[in-house]
Amino acid sequence: MLFGDRAKYLGIVIGLTFASLLITQQSAIFAGMMTRTFSFLSDVALPDIWVVDPQVKYIDDIRPMQDTEVMRVRGVEGVQWAVPLYKGSLAVRRTDGTYQSSVLIGLDDETLMGGPPQMLIGKLADLRRSGGVIVDINGAQGKLAHILPNGTKEPIKVGDEMEINDNRSVVVGICKVTQTFQANPVIYTTYSSATSFAPSQRLMLSFVPVKAKQGQDPHVLCRRIEKATSLRAYTRDEFKMITFLYYLKYTGMPINFLTAVALGFLVGVAISGQTFYNFTLDNLRYFGTLKAMGARNGMLLRMILLQALVVGAIGYGLGVGTASAWGMLISGRTQLAFRLPWHLLMVSAIAVLVICLSSAALSIRKVMKLEPAVVFRS
Amino acid sequence: MIMDRNMESTSTSTFPVAVSCEGLTKAFGKGEARVKALRGVDMKVKNGELLMLVGPSGCGKTTLISIIAGVLRRDAGECIIFERDYDCMSEDETTLFRGKNIGFVFQAFNLIPSLTTAENVATPLIINGLKPRDAVRKARDILAEVGFDHRMMESLPTDLSGGQQQRVAIARALVHQPRLIVCDEPTSALDAETGRKVMELLQRLGRGENRALVVVTHDSRIFDFADRIAEMNDGRITQVVSSARELTTAQSKIE
Numbered sequence: 001m002l003f004g005d006r007a008k009y010l011g012i013v014i015g016l017t018f019a020s021l022l023i024t025q026q027s028a029i030f031a032g033m034m035t036r037t038f039s040f041l042s043d044v045a046l047p048d049i050w051v052v053d054p055q056v057k058y059i060d061d062i063r064p065m066q067d068t069e070v071m072r073v074r075g076v077e078g079v080q081w082a083v084p085l086y087k088g089s090l091a092v093r094r095t096d097g098t099y100q101s102s103v104l105i106g107l108d109d110e111t112l113m114g115g116p117p118q119m120l121i122g123k124l125a126d127l128r129r130s131g132g133v134i135v136d137i138n139g140a141q142g143k144l145a146h147i148l149p150n151g152t153k154e155p156i157k158v159g160d161e162m163e164i165n166d167n168r169s170v171v172v173g174i175c176k177v178t179q180t181f182q183a184n185p186v187i188y189t190t191y192s193s194a195t196s197f198a199p200s201q202r203l204m205l206s207f208v209p210v211k212a213k214q215g216q217d218p219h220v221l222c223r224r225i226e227k228a229t230s231l232r233a234y235t236r237d238e239f240k241m242i243t244f245l246y247y248l249k250y251t252g253m254p255i256n257f258l259t260a261v262a263l264g265f266l267v268g269v270a271i272s273g274q275t276f277y278n279f280t281l282d283n284l285r286y287f288g289t290l291k292a293m294g295a296r297n298g299m300l301l302r303m304i305l306l307q308a309l310v311v312g313a314i315g316y317g318l319g320v321g322t323a324s325a326w327g328m329l330i331s332g333r334t335q336l337a338f339r340l341p342w343h344l345l346m347v348s349a350i351a352v353l354v355i356c357l358s359s360a361a362l363s364i365r366k367v368m369k370l371e372p373a374v375v376f377r378s
Numbered sequence: 379m380i381m382d383r384n385m386e387s388t389s390t391s392t393f394p395v396a397v398s399c400e401g402l403t404k405a406f407g408k409g410e411a412r413v414k415a416l417r418g419v420d421m422k423v424k425n426g427e428l429l430m431l432v433g434p435s436g437c438g439k440t441t442l443i444s445i446i447a448g449v450l451r452r453d454a455g456e457c458i459i460f461e462r463d464y465d466c467m468s469e470d471e472t473t474l475f476r477g478k479n480i481g482f483v484f485q486a487f488n489l490i491p492s493l494t495t496a497e498n499v500a501t502p503l504i505i506n507g508l509k510p511r512d513a514v515r516k517a518r519d520i521l522a523e524v525g526f527d528h529r530m531m532e533s534l535p536t537d538l539s540g541g542q543q544q545r546v547a548i549a550r551a552l553v554h555q556p557r558l559i560v561c562d563e564p565t566s567a568l569d570a571e572t573g574r575k576v577m578e579l580l581q582r583l584g585r586g587e588n589r590a591l592v593v594v595t596h597d598s599r600i601f602d603f604a605d606r607i608a609e610m611n612d613g614r615i616t617q618v619v620s621s622a623r624e625l626t627t628a629q630s631k632i633e
């Protein structure tokens with residue numbers, strides 16, 4: 001019956017589309033942002049355990065340790081290997097004289113463990129050349145790109161020289177990394193180069209990634225390392241989790257995200273609920289006629305629910321479709337986080353369902369209580 | 379098909395009296411705003427007859443047929459429809475009874491705007507449990523009798539004239555072979571000639587030995603279709619006559 005009134009039908013579908021678009025899009029961005037908080041851990045997949053200073057609260061909370069700690073960790077029973085890893089933020093000078101803060105990662109000189117997940121140009125082993133660095137493609141084309149006198153950008157390429165914290169370095173490769181939360185360029189080098197680039201400090205070691213021996217329970221090994229070294233050891237998943245929880249707790253993001261989702265939800269309820277209800281009021285005479293002609297409440301209830309579900313399905317489809325199309329467009333062109341796992345699709349489906357059912361509930365109540373005697377009133 | 383047998387079994391048992399009301403009362407509202415719409419109505423409608431209900435505005439005609447048709451509960455008195463009493467039925471039983479036994483015709487037609495003519499006429503059959511396909515087939519049969527061609531059966535009510543819409547409404551009221559038809563001002567929204575045509579249709583298709591028709595009307599031009607005319611005033615039946623001529627003379631006598 002709803003389909004007779006095109007304007008209202010459109011109104012409801014638009015309301016639902018808007019709601020599911022907003023909910024899906026916002027939660028996909030949130031999911032994307034949140035996975036970025038631990039993108040470094042996703043990229044460095046080999047180690048089972050990360051050993052850090054006991055004060056460290058999340059992955060970007062770097063508190064340097066003594067280089068000798070690596071040796072002590074290696075000495076713990078059940079450790080297959082343990083390597084030093086440097087991670088820090090350094091200023092890189094651009095050709096136009098300005099500086100760009102970048103993430104510098106120093107890999108163990110021997111094993112080069114912890115390198116980028118994907119090399120685009122060059123080989124990881126080229127890092128062993130003196131002053132060699134590998135730059136991530138986003139940084140190379142974006143924030144670190146040369147700025148020509150006429151204002152256009154020219155990407156950094158292999159062979160270019162770069163000044164890292166006033167030290168000369170040479171680009172030996174281009175890589176691709178999972179986008180980080182701060183979205184600063186990522187530069188790889190060896191541990192020894194990194195320590196020479198970085199301002200000299202007493203302590204340089206950021207992390208000790210550890211591989212457990214075959215058959216070793218990582219949790220048990222963590223406790224053993226902690227006992228032996230008085231450092232803190234996390235399994236990879238634990239480290240991801242504390243990082244994720246830290247961002248959840250100490251940034252405004254969850255509130256922002258929840259506000260947007262709640263807004264989408266409320267707007268959806270307001271627009272489609274009200275339009276749906278208005279539609280029912282407009283058609284009360286016909287509902288009364290059907291009642292007089294012997295239609296039971298159950299039949300009218302099914303009718304209203306069916307209509308609500310049909311518009312819900314259309315609105316959901318359009319909303320989620322628009323959101324994914326938008327996501328694909330945007331993540332191809334910009335560095336915005338966007339992740340749409342099936343869980344999120346479920347969540348927005350449930351949200352739309354709730355909107356539809358609550359919209360229908362008002363109408364159903366009205367129709368159930370309707371006296372069939374209204375049919376004779378004009 | 380099951381439907382047909384049902385109809386048969388209900389229509390074979392005949393009652394000489396279709397509707398019988400005694401001392402029927404109904405009031406609306408509370409306290410100061412209380413309106414006594416019916417103040418003790420005594421009335422009988424026989425099977426096979428067309429009874430017209432006339433009287434000034436607000437005298438309770440609509441209230442009376444609402445109670446007879448089972449869409450409104452009475453306050454007190456008696457009201458027996460085909461030997462059944464709504465007061466002894468649950469809400470669901472009443473609804474079921476209406477669906478099987480009562481046909482409705484309204485002043486404003488009340489055709490569902492998004493359904494085609496054929497679908498509108500099929501509605502009572504679908505409500506009574508017939509498969510939509512069979513229901514629409516039956517609806518087409520009766521629409522053909524009403525004089526509708528194929529194209530008109532597929533058109534929407536808004537594309538039809540008032541007279542055509544009322545003919546559809548009559549087809550809808552009759553399609554499931556109910557035993558009582560109630561019509562509230564069926565010709566008031568139509569011009570004189572169309573009104574007469576609609577009444578002729580109701581006469582031709584609606585009249586039957588086992589069916590009673592109650593027609594509320596203001597329209598004196600259609601009085602001649604009635605077997606009897608009951609006049610109401612201020613919540614009571616004041617007189618029942620068998621032709622319009624008697625009505626006017628009787629009325630003048632009272633005055």
Ligand SMILES: Nc1ncnc2c1ncn2[C@@H]1O[C@H](COP(=O)(O)OP(=O)(O)OP(=O)(O)O)[C@@H](O)[C@H]1O
Nearest residue numbers: 406407413414415434435436437438439440441442
């Ligand atoms: N639902 C209601 N609530 C309150 N008062 C009502 C209600 N229905 C009817 N009435 C009152 O009851 C009285 C009888 O109304 P009813 O509609 O039966 O009259 P009627 O004879 O059909 O009038 P008309 O010729 O104008 O249609 C009127 O005074 C009306 O105002």
Ligand SMILES: [Mg+2]
Nearest residue numbers: 439440441562
């Ligand atoms: Mg009336």
